[in-house]
Amino acid sequence: MKVTTKRAAFSGLALLGATVLLAGCASAPEESGDDGGEAIDFMPCMVSDAGGFDDKSFNQLGFEGASKAADELGVELTKVQSDSETDYAPNITNLVDQGCDLIVTVGFALSAATVESALENPDVEYVIIDDAADNDFDGEVDAPNIKPILFDTAQAAFLGGYAAADYTKTNTVGTFGGMNFPTVSIFMDGFKQGVDYYNEQKSKGVTVLGWDGTDGLFTGGFEANDTARNTAQGLLDQNVDVLLPVGGPIYQSAAAAIRDSGRDVALMGVDADFTETDPSVADLVLTSILKGIDVGTYEAVLAAGNGEFDPAPFLGTLENEGVGLAPFHDFESKVSPTLQAELDDLKAAIIAGDVTVNSYLAG
Known part of the structure; x- marks a missing residue:
């Protein structure tokens, strides 16, 4: 597959047409x-x-x-x-x-x-x-x-993992996904690589739960339901204080579990900047791993x-701004004053090829 890295944005679709009834298919257009x-x-x-x-x-x-x-x-x-x-x-x-x-x-x-x-x-x-x-x-x-x-997204998730490792007070962060698709696990893998890199650079011992680099925790779907909530709760019970749920609405179940815990636990968003797309969880969101x-x-x-x-x-990629890390928003005063500068340097090093982020799309 030949991939173009022209500076532009990505993703896509637009739709048009007369109002149509799709017999037997989910919702009508x-x-x-x-x-x-x-x-x-x-x-x-x-x-x-x-x-x-x-x-x-x-x-x-x-x-x-x-x-x-x-x-x-x-x-x-x-x-x-x-x-x-x-x-x-x-x-x-x-x-x-x-x-x-x-x-x-x-x-x-x-x-x-x-x-x-x-x-x-x-x-x-x-x-x-x-x-x-x-x-x-x-x-x-x-x-x-x-x-x-x-x-x-492994590149942006690498930055997110580094930020999570710097922020955690319990030295335990966690992640889980909806289904074990490459487009889901790429977040989890980049996140773990970022934590591991932080540990190497800072001589720390932050542990990642929910993804071991090969396999991890998955709910089996992308619905905000009891399964997603129980999966999040299981990680919280293991002293996780930064949680990355990957898979659309499952973050809503994770947010509910965090609120019920009464603990100081930070949520990380995926795809969109959750602080902007869902202000109801803004007070929980450390940052979000973005796709354009x-x-x-x-x-x-x-x-x-x-x-x-x-x-x-x-x-x-990070280079063409197709992926990135959202601002810290409400957590700006809670993170280390040197963290943003470290992330800026790390982003530059990834773009330059001085720091390698592994993913199924890299090559």
């Missing part, structure tokens, strides 16, 4: 956008994963980027929410049947259904967020009409609407 400007002959569409468009994270960022592009193009944005994995293929098929010109699918779990649809419909353009669309693992995108939007999903989605949809669809994969 919804429309977004306005009627400003001269209409163009372009119909963008988007399919969520099971986290839903209001996850304050992954899907929501993609939708926001798609909506912005649709508004600028003067078209409607049609989004279809998947409530379970059985909805993925039928939802995509129904959007093809509605005449969508561009279909953006959100997440690794939709990869097989996206590739199958793209091969069957070569005249439709596809964007898939957070997946290489390489299901036969030969290093190439499986269909010429799919644009993968990828993020080497909204910007990437916006640019991919806008290009397609202007007849400039480019199937070349995009890889977001």
